[in-house]
Amino acid sequence: MSTAPQLVVHRDKELMAQAAAARLITRIVDAQASRGSASVVLTGGRNGNGLLAALAAAPARDAIDWSRLDLWWGDERFLPEGDPERNVTQAREALLDAVPLDPERVHAMPASDGPHGSDVDTAAAAYAEELAAAADPSHHTPVPSFDVLMLGVGPDTHVASLFPELPAVRETERTVVGVHGAPKPPPTRITLTLPAIRAAREVWLLAAGEDKAEAAEIALSGAGEIQSPAAGAYGRTRTLWLLDKAAASQLPRQLYPQASA
Numbered sequence: 001m002s003t004a005p006q007l008v009v010h011r012d013k014e015l016m017a018q019a020a021a022a023r024l025i026t027r028i029v030d031a032q033a034s035r036g037s038a039s040v041v042l043t044g045g046r047n048g049n050g051l052l053a054a055l056a057a058a059p060a061r062d063a064i065d066w067s068r069l070d071l072w073w074g075d076e077r078f079l080p081e082g083d084p085e086r087n088v089t090q091a092r093e094a095l096l097d098a099v100p101l102d103p104e105r106v107h108a109m110p111a112s113d114g115p116h117g118s119d120v121d122t123a124a125a126a127y128a129e130e131l132a133a134a135a136d137p138s139h140h141t142p143v144p145s146f147d148v149l150m151l152g153v154g155p156d157t158h159v160a161s162l163f164p165e166l167p168a169v170r171e172t173e174r175t176v177v178g179v180h181g182a183p184k185p186p187p188t189r190i191t192l193t194l195p196a197i198r199a200a201r202e203v204w205l206l207a208a209g210e211d212k213a214e215a216a217e218i219a220l221s222g223a224g225e226i227q228s229p230a231a232g233a234y235g236r237t238r239t240l241w242l243l244d245k246a247a248a249s250q251l252p253r254q255l256y257p258q259a260s261a
């Protein structure tokens, strides 16, 4: 079942990152209070990393029990371990190296020189198995019920490494696939598919900057998910678009309340 998107528009991308970090702290603390642990799916890109940096700078980050948090990734650039362009490398720099996570619960996607070899499809299948092993059997889904899954939105409406019209966005069975020929470098990537994304309780889409205005307008105005992958990203209980004013500048005003701008 799809949940209608809710929109929150912030003054600028710095405030958006700080407010999203505060929101994430609260969600994680609440999930840990009610279920003992929390699971969050991280995104690559400037907005996702901006949020992590804001979280690192927030004094309230100490409210999180970092040892009871599972981290997963929505997508990864298929590059060697430690490559500065890998999403996990950037997340480590922005936040992860500064907090006491349980390394066993940091589920990075495979690297191109990792134990699964340089075949991206084999590496993607291995990540799907890792997700399936962590899923709660009583939920009958092949991935965990992530508490929050974050996605940066690209100017062409891509999310994770689901690009318009490419095979990955059409996938209806597998939860993780290899991507070949992505228009955003590097061309070879691993990504969660839309069915895996939709298993999350909450999906948050992050869009800041003028170059995201058209993408937000298209995805929020009834576009199809094959042409506009962001339109197909929704959570089971909540779908939240977190925007700055520039990214919201082309949205019809009735889509979001005046008060949030």
Ligand SMILES: O=C(O)[C@H](O)[C@@H](O)[C@H](O)[C@H](O)COP(=O)(O)O
Pocket: 043, 044, 045, 046, 047, 048, 075, 076, 077, 087, 151, 152, 153, 154, 155, 158, 159, 160, 161, 184
């Ligand atoms: O690895 C990646 O490149 C991504 O995960 C990608 O989907 C990203 O999130 C968007 O392109 C938005 O990126 P920005 O926030 O930098 O605009």
